[in-house]
Structure formats: C-alpha cells, structure tokens
Amino acid sequence: MTIIATTAIFDSTRQRLEPQWIVIGVCIALVVWLALVPLAFLLWQSFLTPQTAAEPARFTLENYAAAYASGETARLLGNSLTFAVGAAALSFVLGTAFAWINERTNTAFKSLFLALALVPLVIPSVLFTVAWIFLASPKIGIVNLVLQSWTGSDAAFVDIYSLGGMIWVDGLHYSPMAFLLMTAAFRSMDPALEEAALMSGAGLLQVARRITFRLAWPAAVAALLILFVRAIESFEVPALLGLPAGIEVYTSAIYQAVNKYPSEVGLASAYAVVLLLITALCVYTQSRLSRHDTRFATVTGKGFRSRRVDIGRWRYLTAALFVLYFAVLVLLPFLVLLWSSLQKFYSVPSRAALATVGLDAYRNLLDHPGFAASVLNSALLSLGSATFVMLVTSVICWIVVRTRMPGRLLLDSLTSLPLAIPGLVLGLAVMVCYLKLDVGVYDTLWIMFIAYVTRFMPYGLRPTTTSMLQIHKELEESAAMSGASWATTFRRIVLPLIKPGLIAGWIYVVIVAVRELSSSILLYSPGTEVISITIWELWQNGQYVELSAAGVMLMSVLFCLVMLAQVAGRKFAIIEP
C-alpha cells in the first residue's frame, strides 16, 4: 500500500510540482549539504599533507599508512572498543531496565523518574568525571574513606583509575540516553501482544524477554549504535581516568594530531575514517532489520493505548531499584558538586571544612563577565537546533522508512555519519567552509547553529526512525484514502504517532546542545559565547568551585524544567505521568 501511495506521489509530480516536493526536496538538500561539508572536508583532508605557508598541502596516502600500519593503532582501537562496548552495554542495560519499569509497571513514585533520570546528562563530562574521582579515588575517594572507617581496613575498596572505573563513569553518565530512547520505544508499542501472552500464562519476565524486547529490537539496535559510537568518541573519561592507569584510547590520538603545528588534520581524519565505517555498518544493520517494515509495527488501525501492568508487591522492589540507581547516578555526584560549590577550594568533607562553607562560588559565577549573555545564547541555540533537527529528520526518516526512493539508504547513512566525526574536526570543517563561502554566518550565532544541527542530526534521526518502524503504514494509507493531502497526513497522522521518538530526540538534543564544546570552541566569537564556553573557562582558570556551582545550577534548572513540563504538558506522550 505504501508503494501505491508513494507511487501516487511520484506520478503526480510528473504533472505539476506539489508543495510536498518542495518540503521533501529542501529537507534532503539541507541534510545532504550539512552532512557533506564535514564529511567531504574529512575525506579530502585525509589525503593531504599538513599545509604551512612554506609548504603547500599535497596529495598523500601517508596519513592512512601512519594511522593503520602500526600496531599502536590496533592497541588503541582495542582499548577503545573494549571501553566503548562496556560503557554502551552498561548504559543500555541500566537505561532499558528502568525504561521498562517506568513504562510498563505501576512502580511507586514514577512521576519523579523522568526528571531525575535526565539531569546528569546536562553536566559536562569533565565535571562528572572529576566528581567521581573525588568519590572513588583510592586515596581521597569519599566512598573509600567511608568504607575504610567502617571496616577499619586501609585497603582501597574501589579504584576509579581502571578500565572498570572508566566504563562505570561513562556508562552511568549516558544511561539516561538509553532510558530516553527505550522509553520512546516502549511507548509506541501496543501492549496487546504482551497482554495476550500474560493471559496465556506467561510470566512477567518471560513476556518482557520474549515479546517486549523482541518488538523493541530496532530501538535497541539504534540505542546501542548511538551509545557505542558516542563512547568511542568520548575524550574526558579516558583522559582523566584511563591515562593514570596507562590505558590510552583512540580519541587521544585524534586529539593530539589535530592540536599540533602544523595541524595534522589529515592524520586525525584518517583516524576518524574507521569510526565512520563502524557507524555506516551499524546504520546498514538497522536498515536490514527494517526491510520488512511491518514486522515491528504494533500500532495499527486498531485501537491503541499503552497500558501498564500491575506488578503487585514487586512495585516496591522496582521502586527500591530506582532509588538505588538515582542515588548512585544523580545523588552522589550531585552532593559532591554541591559540597565543593560551597567551599573556597575542594577539600574532603570534614568538620573543619564545614566551618568554611559559603555562597561565594555562586556569587562569582553570576558576576562572571557575559554570564547572562551566554545563558541566552545557549538557550536560543539549544532550543532552536533541537526543534530544527527534529523537524528535518522527521521528514528524512519518513522518506527512509516509508518510500522506496532510490538512494534512501545513502540518505540514512549520510544523516547518521556526523555521529562519528570528531567534534573538533567538525568545527574546523564548518569554520573553513563558511570562511571561504562568505554568506555572512561567520562570527554569528548562525555558524554555531549550523554546526549543532549537523552534529545532532543523527540523534534526531535514530529515535524517529525507530518510532516510525513501530507505526503501521495502514494509518497513513487510510488518511490518504480519505482524501488527506501529504502535508495533512504528515502533520496530523505521522508526526503525532512518532511523537514519543520526536520528543525523546528533542529533549536529548536540547540537553547535549547546552554542553556542546568541541565544535563551539573554534566557532564562537566575541559576543557569541555560550554556557559550555563559560564552563570550560572556569575549568581552564582552575575555578573548580565555581564550576561545581555551575553544575549544581544546571542540574537544578533542568530538574525544575522537566518537572514543570510534566505537570503542564500531559499531552506530550513521553512525559505523561
């Protein structure tokens, strides 16, 4: 039927240009342009030698030889893969389990969960990581100190400087992302099948394993892809926790190559190519899964209402699990930040240190030059780019999932590839492009908007694609049969049905856009500072307590916003109580 519906659209274009063609054409052109700028730059640079005034760049294959012919790369890549697989698995398991509990059971205190689950995402990695050093370092970690005083032993109970520590911190920090994506997936799933299984006598866990998670498979693949590639790209956790333990990862090689003079962008690009290949492979896998695109579609023309299971006494256990998760993920780091934000410099909590608490850090932060302007700029950029990303990627995902347009797999990959482009290289590409192509965006917020949209497109596309796969096409077909135009169908049928995916993506992009640093650092200009730049400043100036204050404020503001949204916007599918 889709084939017929889309063929109908194709046929009609032969006669006249319909408005949907403009929308679809503009979206494709935009996405292709945005993705191609950094991609072409990266591939082009990877074949060039470093350029200096004395020596122009020339064609070479040496970058690839240097990047891949040495055993060193294999070692670094091995470390990166172990770390990324571990971190992605931890995030996924935690996020999915709690998304399932939140979506499918009547666990107590649920209305708080979403807001609490999201807040850690807003703190920059460097702050989250340092908070964990203060918690779990063998020498000064509060957890170790407390355990030592209880047991009377002086052994180090936990050591954050290890592969396990790296996986723990990174996996924990990004588990809210898995939570968001999987919540969206569970929400766009008709529970009728699960109920049928329950009626037939299957146990709750059996249903979860054999029905729920099978149906959520495309979402799981999408979530794992994003988590994995992001963990490979992660820089702070490996640098701060891995290096002391002698664990070096792939990203440090990329980082070092870019920040040399002459800047070896070519070498960094050659390093990044393997990340692109991994991403492309994952996108391909997901598209194979969605080839028979009705297999996962449970939301059909029949009535659909997501329902919850009464799990009886178990609801207290699941609530306890939640409390534990939040204590570890949110409360511990939050308390460390709160504690240090009240000090003049960080010191291990003690009675003596308690005497020196004060609010100086908050005062200094608010007095920081340009703080108010940077908050406004960040708000504009994050809300603007998130909304734009979700609108454009919803059209792209419709094309990819619903049409038989040639080249749609390419379009899918192209939109997803920025995921694997290191932020610094992406920033450099955007900078060079709009310096040469003088359209007036350089030195303005627009250039950062362009970079953010490029960087976060994949995070918009993956969840909407997953949601789209879960919606049976017969709904759109009925609309078309009833005489609705493409625009009406899209606006009144498609968008509302993929709302869980849209909202999940939107929330995520808003939050991470506030933190975006690696591209912003090259693209901001005097007057267009953003919060992440201010935070980075604080870190570079050694103002750790002010930095903690910023972290505390970001987390509190985000928490209040999400709670408000939950109260005010019960119509937003994903944050219904």
Next chain:
Amino acid sequence: MAWMIGWKQVLAAAIMSVSAVAVAPAQDEPAEASAIYLYQGADRDQRLLAGGRREGTLVLYTSLATTEAVPLIGAFERKYGVKVQLWRALSENILQRTIAEARARRHSVDVIETNSPEVEALAREGLIGEFSNPHVADLHPWALPPHRLWIGDRVDLRVAAFNTGKVRRDEIPATYEGFLDPAWKGRIAVEAADDEWLGAVMKYWGEDRGTAFVRRLAALKPDVRKGHVLIAQLVAVGEVTVALTAYSGNAESIKRKGGPVDWAPVEPLVGRLQAIALARQAPHPHAALLFADFLLSPEGMQLLQEMSRVPTSRAMPTPLDTTKYVLVDPAQPREEAVKWQRIWKELFLK
C-alpha cells in the same frame, strides 16, 4: 523518474559547492600595518593615541585566563578609551582560527597573546608583523626573538606544587635530581603531556645527565594525571603529594584562596614564554600597537605580576632571579619535539 534527477542534481550541487571552497573569493585586504608598527618619530605616541581612538576598538585573541585578561583589558580601556573585544581559547585553537581566517582573507584579529611556539608558528606563516616598542630595554633579552616579529610578555613556570599538610617547604629539594631519592616514591606525580618539560630538562643537563635523570625518575613510577589544572586541584585535596610539573599560576590561585597548597621553583626551573604579536593585516593597527605598548609598559607588567603571573620585565622580582632556569625553545624543530614525545610516552605512560 523526475525524482531521481532531482536527487542527483542536489548531490552535484552540493559537491560543487564543497569544491568551490577550495577556490577562495578575492576580497579587499586592509593595507599592511608595518608603516604604523615601525614608525619611530617623536610624535609616535600622539599618533598612536589619536589613531587608536579613531579606530575605537581592537580584537584580541588570547589564552590568558579571563580572570586575568578581563582586569588587564579593563585597565587598558580606562586609560585609552579603546574597547577590546576578547576571544579566549587555548593556544592551539588560536593558531587554528588565526590561520583559517587568514587563508580565507578574513582579517578580524589585531592582537594575539599566547604560547610562544604557536606565535612562532604564526611568524612562519607570515601572519604577524614586526612592531616597535619603547620598553624593550626593560625586558630580559630572551623575550625578544632575533626576527623581532613578536615580544615575550610573560613566562609560564613549571614548578613543584605540594600539599602543605603532607610536605614541609624545606623538604622540597633544590634540584629535580633530589626527587630521585626513593623516599619520594609514591608521593610524586607528573602531567600526562609534559614531554616539553622533559625536552627542556634534557637540554639543560645535556643528553647524558638528562637521560640518566629521566630514566631514574621513571623508575620511581610517578603518578600520571591529565591536565595541569586538575593536577593542582589534586594536590590541594591530597590525592597528589607533590606535582613536579604544575604551573605556578594554578597552584598560586588555590594558595591565595587559603588552600593547603604551596609551590617551589626547582632547578632547572622550566619556563615557557608567552608572547604578544600584532597581525600583519590588522584592521585596527593603531589600537593594536597601543595595546602592545600598554602590556609591555611597567604598568602592564606590574598588573601581570599582581595577578601572580611572571612578567618578562627585568625590573620585576620573579623566581627567575633566584633559581637556575631553562626556557622551552619556541622554534624547536618538529623532529626534536617528536623525539621528546616518544621518550616521554615510553617512560611515563606505559
């Protein structure tokens, strides 16, 4: 199919636009500022002030922390009535941005103040111009490179930062070789990317003595931490007892807040020159030169000193007066840097 053609055209257009990037459009270039920079007549100062006021503003790229850059700029603005637009970034980002802008012939920056190796790279790129300065006689001779394309204004010092609760100041040895005593095992730390420090120490002691020193130091297996800012914080908390290669500025700022941190210069005291340079095609050349005059004047040097930076003026008392020191070579050849990196990695990061 109509659609197929559209798709291909879009792709072709995109590829063409990207390749067009390689061909930069010609733009109007500001005249070279060298006549203004090198003018030595008796009315130099009046001309600069008048010109600077006319230009009204200047753009500064610096890696000086905002906590120090902002007061410095404030003093300049109050004195001359010329507004400074500050762009703050790490030295490598300043280099990347300045080069990218110049290659696209977008001349927005007037003054660059950052790490001397990066400024030297800008000199090699031909992007900065020689300028006169009335205060050069007050400066240490090594603040002036032979080509005179930039002038050093301050030095970042690598010092031993220690936790005052765990180590007394008089326990800190006078030379780095003193840390080879096994008693220091488990109490010392280095920063993960301090290959530059290693290179400077090797230069100071020569290949043989230097190599012997670093090998024995590595045998003590010092802790490695990433980031000079972090390492100073970790000294304050007590995770690190002595950081051998902390920046004095990072340690000093915690000390001033009352933290249990102090620092001591240890021979060889390794310094890295930070330099000021003026863009050859600065849009505000008078204002740019005025800023250089101010920064290198006794007043500017005094301000840096008060903010616990180490100015290059010989009139200011600094640890350089009392401890034997060595400076990182701003024009260090690439092969040499690569060699230090390799040795550093083998010894300390494995």
